[in-house]
Amino acid sequence: MSFTDRLSAMGITLPDAPAPAANYVPFVRSGDLLFVSGQISAGPDGMMVGTLGADASLEQGVAAARACAISLLAQVKAACGGDLERLDQVVKLTGFVNSTADFHDQPKVINGASDLLAEALGDAGKHSRSAVSAASLPFGVMVEIEGIFRLK
Template sequence: MSFTDRLAAMGVTLPDAPAPAANYVPFVRVGHTVYVSGQISNGPDGMIVGKLGDNMSVEEGAAAARACAISLLAQVKAACDGDIERMVRVVKLTGFVNSTPDFGDQPKVINGASDFLVNALGDAGKHSRSAVSAASLPFGVAVEIEGIFEVK
């Protein structure tokens, strides 16, 4: 089954790739590798803001991470001239969680992205990963995730 078909079966249509919010490019392609800049948690109703351990649950954080993963795939699709099927695999994610100093469930939050990618892409979605705390993130968003992808 193609990536597009798998996403459609999950009820996901990739949006247009989000524009950068400052002076950087959303992705850089070097050979068969695409480095995607950090994608902030943004849903259909706008930015997903909050601080884990304060005013946001782990489940809400995981949903925010899933939204980041969808934006990451949108950027990869753009890097592949609109053809997501040129993606070979997710190589690595680095997830940043806007959280209080005593919050320790960053991996559970970033699982929202990891679980989505594995469900949507199968073995191609399995990746290495870091999940770290951040005292704050741009615009007060709950999660930001950057990624490295192999493409053909």
């Protein structure tokens, strides 16, 4: 089953790749590696804002991380000329969680992205990862995730 078919079975249709919000490019390819700029937590209803440990729940953070993963895949698809099947491996994710100093479940939040990628991509979705706290993120979003991908 193709990656697109798996996503469809999960009820996910990739949106158009989000445009950069400042002076940077959404991705850079170097050889067979694709470096995707940080994708913020936004969905069809807008930005997913809040601070974990204050006014946002763990469940909301997990949903925000899933939204970031969907945006990451949309960027990969755009970088591959619309052919997501050119993705070979998710290599590394770095996840930033807008959270209070006493919130310690950043890995559980970023699991929202990791779980989605593993389910949608199988072994190609398994990756190395960092999950860190941030005192603030752009636009007050809950999560931002950047990724490194290997292409065929």
